[in-house]
Amino acid sequence: MNLKITVNGTTYERDLDPRLALVDFLRDDLGLAGTHIGCEQGVCGACTVLVDGTSVLSCLMLAIQAEGSEVSTVESLASGSELHPLQEAFWEKQGLQCGFCTPGMLMRAMEILDHNPRPTADEVREAIAGNLCRCTGYQFIIESILDAADRMMDDPVEGALRQGLKVGTI
Amino acid sequence: MKSAPFDYHRPSTVDEALALKDELGGDARILAGGQSLMPLMHFRLATPAHLIDVNQLDDLDYVRRSNGYLAIGARTRLQFVLTSAEAASAAPLLVEAIGWVGHVQIRHRGTVVGSVAHADPSAEIPTVVLALGGSMVARSTTGEREIMADDFFKGPFSTALADDEILTEVRVPVWPDGTGSAWLEFSRIYHGFPVVGVGAVVRLHDGVVDRAAIGMCGMAYNAITAPVDALLGREPTPEVIAEAAEAAVAGLDPPGDIHGSGPYRVRVGRACTLRALTAAVAAAGGK
Numbered sequence: 001m002n003l004k005i006t007v008n009g010t011t012y013e014r015d016l017d018p019r020l021a022l023v024d025f026l027r028d029d030l031g032l033a034g035t036h037i038g039c040e041q042g043v044c045g046a047c048t049v050l051v052d053g054t055s056v057l058s059c060l061m062l063a064i065q066a067e068g069s070e071v072s073t074v075e076s077l078a079s080g081s082e083l084h085p086l087q088e089a090f091w092e093k094q095g096l097q098c099g100f101c102t103p104g105m106l107m108r109a110m111e112i113l114d115h116n117p118r119p120t121a122d123e124v125r126e127a128i129a130g131n132l133c134r135c136t137g138y139q140f141i142i143e144s145i146l147d148a149a150d151r152m153m154d155d156p157v158e159g160a161l162r163q164g165l166k167v168g169t170i
Numbered sequence: 171m172k173s174a175p176f177d178y179h180r181p182s183t184v185d186e187a188l189a190l191k192d193e194l195g196g197d198a199r200i201l202a203g204g205q206s207l208m209p210l211m212h213f214r215l216a217t218p219a220h221l222i223d224v225n226q227l228d229d230l231d232y233v234r235r236s237n238g239y240l241a242i243g244a245r246t247r248l249q250f251v252l253t254s255a256e257a258a259s260a261a262p263l264l265v266e267a268i269g270w271v272g273h274v275q276i277r278h279r280g281t282v283v284g285s286v287a288h289a290d291p292s293a294e295i296p297t298v299v300l301a302l303g304g305s306m307v308a309r310s311t312t313g314e315r316e317i318m319a320d321d322f323f324k325g326p327f328s329t330a331l332a333d334d335e336i337l338t339e340v341r342v343p344v345w346p347d348g349t350g351s352a353w354l355e356f357s358r359i360y361h362g363f364p365v366v367g368v369g370a371v372v373r374l375h376d377g378v379v380d381r382a383a384i385g386m387c388g389m390a391y392n393a394i395t396a397p398v399d400a401l402l403g404r405e406p407t408p409e410v411i412a413e414a415a416e417a418a419v420a421g422l423d424p425p426g427d428i429h430g431s432g433p434y435r436v437r438v439g440r441a442c443t444l445r446a447l448t449a450a451v452a453a454a455g456g457k
Contacts, residue, residue, distance in 0.1 A: 018177070018221070019174070019176060019178075021172065048275055054278050055274065056275055056278050057205075057276070059208075060209065061208075062201075062204075108275070130274055130276065130361070
């Protein structure tokens with residue numbers, strides 16, 4: 001079955017087996033292995049990507065269901081060797097140890113900060129409830145996201161982008 | 171690839187979807203949010219030969235209040251209902267329970283109607299629809315019928331839907347003014363499936379309960395309603411609520427599993443009922 005999809009700004013057309021999950025398409029067909037496969041049953045959140053600006057679990061969505069959609073993965077964050085402020089914050093605040101949950105955490109954090117540029121620690125804690133981390137105990141992840149909020153407000157480009165950025169209504 | 175092979179159908183109208191379901195019958199499963207069906211397919215616990223994807227059916231994306239009930243279409247996402255002011259005023263218990271369904275990524279894709287059709291015995295939404303006295307609209311090429319919740323849920327993962335039918339709408343009655351409700355659940359993991367969940371609805375008239383309902387999951391092989399006779403016609407004092415909570419679990423013999431034995435569930439169920447009723451009474455304007 002034919003699929004036309006835009007991933008991180010590049011449009012692709014592929015002929016796919018309908019049973020291919022979106023996460024497998026991203027990793028195996030497009031080589032975007034940043035998105036991780038954890039549980040494959042919608043529990044861990046490691047495969048979280050943004051589809052049309054909304055966070056979804058790419059293990060529970062067929063690739064062909066993303067027909068006509070714009071998908072953002074963790075690869076969309078950095079430009080070359082320059083990290084996104086969110087990634088900088090995770091680095092400096094030690095928001096990761098093994099790094100397995102990090103791609104999902106980052107994409108979910110992008111959505112959280114798009115909706116709520118100044119979240120409280122409790123709001124962040126609740127908002128990442130769908131992303132499991134087995135290393136950090138979450139505290140450093142929450143501090144990283146709060147630090148990223150500061151950085152992104154201070155960053156004129158990122159700040160302006162987010163002022164005008166439309167996120168999906170659902 | 172994890173799922174067994176299947177033929178994928180993407181109808182663009184409801185009539186087209188109904189014609190496909192009529193033709194393919196029990197070999198076809200409806201794919202809405204896919205947040206329950208896809209894991210089952212990955213494990214190959216479900217191996218449908220055909221999937222009919224209803225995500226293109228914009229006609230089925232609505233939350234509507236009419237004729238005393240709230241109607242929710244088959245393509246309406248959980249997160250949309252969770253943030254809908256109309257749903258919050260018409261069916262606060264449903265909205266409160268949706269807040270406990272999965273987590274936000276799940277709710278971005280998952281649907282109310284899909285959860286009802288999936289009929290997981292430990293899920294929040296079937297329990298709430300049952301407690302509120304809801305009904306389901308099933309459509310086929312020959313017409314539509316409304317099925318009351320009592321008749322709809324036949325057992326774990328089993329419903330009254332026929333092979334040629336698609337569940338297109340769930341209806342939840344709007345309870346009158348003076349109604350308060352509360353959902354309470356206990357789970358081992360935050361936002362995991364509840365070990366026990368209880369939804370309570372209480373309507374007060376001149377300080378006396380004139381209508382009430384209790385729905386429970388995790389207390390039997392399926393979602394159940396509990397008797398409310400201990401509440402009706404009485405002022406809901408703490409003693410009366412305690413009596414009602416006791417009566418709600420009396421005679422129940424829940425199946426145990428690794429998360430809790432039967433007797434343990436009875437104790438948790440009683441405590442959850444007590445707290446849910448207390449919160450519902452407070453929300454109804456009682457003390």
